[in-house]
Amino acid sequence: VSGVAAVQARIGAIEARIAQVTGAYSASGAADSSSARAAQEVNSDATFAAALNSAMAATGSSGSGLSTSQLLGSFAGAPAGTGAGFVAAASKYLGVPYVWGGESASGMDCSGLVQRAFADIGVSVPRTAREQMRIGTEVASLAQAQPGDLIVTRGGGHIAIYLGDNKILHAPQPGEKVSVRELFETDKDIDTIRRVLPSGTSGSGAGALGAAGLTGLGAAGGNAATAALASLAVPGLGTSGATALDSARLALQLSTGGL
Numbered sequence: 001v002s003g004v005a006a007v008q009a010r011i012g013a014i015e016a017r018i019a020q021v022t023g024a025y026s027a028s029g030a031a032d033s034s035s036a037r038a039a040q041e042v043n044s045d046a047t048f049a050a051a052l053n054s055a056m057a058a059t060g061s062s063g064s065g066l067s068t069s070q071l072l073g074s075f076a077g078a079p080a081g082t083g084a085g086f087v088a089a090a091s092k093y094l095g096v097p098y099v100w101g102g103e104s105a106s107g108m109d110c111s112g113l114v115q116r117a118f119a120d121i122g123v124s125v126p127r128t129a130r131e132q133m134r135i136g137t138e139v140a141s142l143a144q145a146q147p148g149d150l151i152v153t154r155g156g157g158h159i160a161i162y163l164g165d166n167k168i169l170h171a172p173q174p175g176e177k178v179s180v181r182e183l184f185e186t187d188k189d190i191d192t193i194r195r196v197l198p199s200g201t202s203g204s205g206a207g208a209l210g211a212a213g214l215t216g217l218g219a220a221g222g223n224a225a226t227a228a229l230a231s232l233a234v235p236g237l238g239t240s241g242a243t244a245l246d247s248a249r250l251a252l253q254l255s256t257g258g259l
Helices: 003-028 033-057 068-073 083-091 110-120 211-231 239-254
Strands: 150-153 158-164 167-170 179-182 190-195
Touching: 068 083, 068 158, 068 179, 083 110, 083 158, 083 167, 110 158, 110 167
Parallel strands: none
Antiparallel strands: 150 158, 150 190, 158 167, 167 179
């Protein structure tokens, strides 16, 4: 049975169990401890089924639980002509001081980092953020953003590299260094998201859920749910997806049996 089929089969079994226990509980009208336990199991299984469905459908960008080093490490060895390869190239400049107008390892600004990282993988792009915000193709929203996409804010005054997992890599401002931070901006704060290269993150942990991100599901369940998410090309979970996945983990622990 494929990973996706296994997850779907588990959801179907949970839903059938909910219907069975709910019917029995309603018919008896009993409120003894046995019925209370059954109701608790119904609630936990219902939470798990709904949460897992929600997590599988989510297309936002946070919550895999990866550390920054794990996230960046997941791009190692990615093909140069992909968004993942672009991220790998840019990550080499972590810690480089911000220098306005700079574009080298001795100092760089936000658009200098973008231009330098692209050049390292053989891609030529314009120098300034206002020019870079017109390259590639536009991505409709953060929910569809993939690692390697460019996030432009401040009317073209700042540009950053999306990593997935609701994080960006950028050269922030004078006095700071090239670094990774959480993406607190929302779609309304972003001028444009540009995709220059295909993501190339299939099979990596970059912004996607790996088995480590599904520890509550056990080895087989983690693999099954990971396969399901990968088949949907989910680059990461948004805030609602992360909350749903946390509920799924807890619910599975409370329910009898696992995937």
